[in-house]
Amino acid sequence: MLTEEYSELIINPLGYIGNTILPSKFSLNQRANSIENKYKEKKLIMLDLKILSQAMGKLEEDQVMELLKEFAATNPSEAEALDAVAACQAGMGIVGELFETGEYFVGDLIFAGELLTEAINTLKPALGGSGSTIIGTILLGTVHGDLHDIGKNIFRSMSEAAGFEVVDLGIDVAIEEFVAKAQEVKPQIIGMSGVLTLAIDSMKETVEALKAAGINAKIIIGGNPVTKEACEFVGADTFTTNAAEGVKICQDWV
């Protein structure tokens, strides 16, 4: 049902608008225009997707919500609602880019995650729960002993923006909880977060238990103290201290 470019935008919005990972080849404006052109060609413009993406990128909550509420009131089809989702996701890409250039900071990413959730919730009735946008499932949590969750939540929002379903176990997650939930939801990917130095040991214990239970999902670890050496010690498949990069890796995995 999805055209190639369209699915690229849904599946890989961060890569699509070339934010953090792929060095930008053209400016934000050009990029927004190109998104608009693609949509124009396909005559998909019900609401101005370019303006929606930009409003999202600028974190203009009132504008985003006004656009979406007006749009939702027109009884859009599922395909049209998916376009709006894609435009919001593209907006998240702009957020990611502004974070990389230093204009945005952690607090902006927290707010962006909140705004995205709000936006998708407005579109939910029109999306009809078909699940056609879900590209994979990630089981996520902050490991035991650690309560820091700002970075984990940012990774969750970005993964959701990229089309993943994220099962978030929260903070200070017991080893058994990771194992039991992994057996239940059978995720393709398990993400662990932590910023205390002790988190590295907790991650190791959790990975060992997951392996002992025969769970063979890919494992990615993130958070400030995570390094290549730590990753080897933990026994995870890979590591990152950059949420956008983490999303890219997960996309490559599914």
Place this chain on the structure above:
Amino acid sequence: MNVKEQFAERVEIFNDAVRMKKAPKRVPFASNDAFWRYHDLGYKLSEALLDPQSIENAVIDFQKRYDFDLLLDIGDRNPLIMTRSLGNFEYQIDDKNNTLMLEEQCHLKAEDYDKFIKNPVKTLWEEILPRKYSYFKPGMDLPVLQNTLGKFLEYDQSIKKTTQRLIDECGVPEILNTQENGAKIFPAFECLYNFLRGMKGLSGDMRRTPDKVLEFTEVYHQAFIKPIVDNFKKIDEPSTCFTAFTIMLSQNMINRKQFEKFFWPHFKQLADKIVETDGTMFILSEGTTSHITDLLQELPKGHFCFYVESDDIFERRKQLPNLCFWGGLPLSLLSRGTKQECIDHAKRVIDEVGTVGGLILSPEKFTSNPRDCNRENLLAVSEFVRNYK
């Protein structure tokens, strides 16, 4: 050297380090410990943190073992005994990992800004404190109140006693001059971030209702901070490590524009007062300050010492020749490196960052978990720093 001479030397080397006019006799070495000391000294965390005598003894014994020039925390950072006596159990003790479990705090609702702006003291007493402290309500039982007052007094006295024992038995000065300059300064915006709204709430407020955030900080500043700052005095004979102390943690979360708008103006007032009274101030700032470098460059040399946590201290020295830094020792090295690696690194930091003052050597993160630090390494660095001139 006797204790009095040690005390005098420490006051002098801290002053020289911050003034950055001449090399201090040696670089000061400070502890950055949260809870690792309890492990190192054989305490069970949950027992120690609820017993004032254990807290006091641990500080003194820790100091006697490592001979620091200053301890950042002397048991005053997480006063569980006080907060629990008033029904706050936000802090849970994790003995297995030897740390505290504390989630982000949010005791002010978005819709409470107006009330606070109108009457800060009333809102604090009637709305915020009862949320934070579950026993604190109208009709609170007298025995609970008596118990709380008793715990507060006991704790306060114990911290005072610890401070005095550090001076008398160990020759370690206080971190700031509480007698002349009151207390540690908790800026208005920091209070919103750390205690009242949390970053989640605040990141929304700064976009949805920026004027209210600004008004809040102004009202808070006028009511609680300005009176202390206005009272800052010029201290002719320093007798503490710094003359003042403040925190700046929110910069690690907010963007530059927000920092400039919400945090910097009040900080500037404080900084100007420090310069006016020719004081020295320690700024506890976690994470990175790399996005506000140009603002920090504006601060006059010789007054300010910033905690450098995640930024590269060698790069920061080139970018900020006007500031003294606190930090330099990675926990990865202290915990897993060899003694020689630790000493070599300490030497490099001293040679590159602290030649003409400008350095307080310290672990760059708080030590807490048993594996955050290795006793032999910490002893080796302490000894090296004391003798490296």
